[in-house]
Amino acid sequence: MTIPKDAITVVLAEDQGILRSSLAVMLGIEPDIRVLAAVSNGHEALRAVGQERPNVLVTDIEMPQLTGLDLAVRVKELYPATRVLILTTFARPGYLRRALDAGAVGYLLKDCPSTEMADAIRRVARGVRVVDPGLAADSWSADAGPLTEREREVLRRAGEGESTAELARTLRLAEGTIRNYLSEAISKLGAHNRTEAARLARAKGWL
Incomplete structure (x- = not known):
């Protein structure tokens, strides 16, 4: 594929196949935008960004393996020339x-x-911040939440069905440490169990 010198290059990360294909087709119509890769999970997205070095990564928040928020952190650290645009269904100031x-x-x-x-x-590629106007005013007054980053990660994975043993293996921590993180998160959220805690935190945009 020949890419015009002034084209804006994009990697798409979206786990829903139909939507991913639709986005790729829709953006492909734009004369100045080229979609270099369209992938279905966070690890594939990070690998594609490393290989393609696009101007923009367009990513959903909730994806397998790495979330869009995890991706934003990793891309900023490893490939700072690539700007990240989050495209999501979550109209929550906490997520924003x-x-x-x-x-x-x-x-x-x-x-949208x-x-x-x-x-x-186009604006993100130039380094201009673009935020859904309905959320922009509320984002700075939003509660960042009581969870630490590690509590958030453990609770998110637990909410997706990972057992304590699986979490311990994945995160290379002792099972007792995992239970402590979950206990702290459950207590901070006033929940009765990890499932309820994950649901409450997700509703607030804290996961």
Whole structure:
């Protein structure tokens, strides 16, 4: 594929196949945007960014292996020339605040018009911050939440069904340490168990 010298290059990360294909087709229509890769999980996205070095990574928040927020942090550390645009269904100030703190330059909702998305990619590629206007005013007053980063990670994975033993293996921690993190998170959220704690934290945009 021949890429015009002034084209904006993009990697897409979206775990829903139909939406991923639709986004790739929609953006491919734009004369100045080229989609270099469209992938279905966080690890594939990070690998594609490393290989393609796009101007912009467009990523969902909730994806297998690495979330969009995890990706924003890793991309900022490893490939700072690539700007991150979060495209999500979550209209929650808590998520927006965490995304910006993680290094994302843009945050849009999936129901935005295609012309708005393409324009956002152009602006993000220039380093301009782009935030859904309905969320921008609320983001800075949003509660960042009581959880530490490690408690958030453990609770998120537990909420997705990983057992204590699996978490211990994945994170290379003792099972007792995992239980302590979960206990702290459950206590801070006033929940009865890890499932309820994960649901409450997710509703607030803290996971």
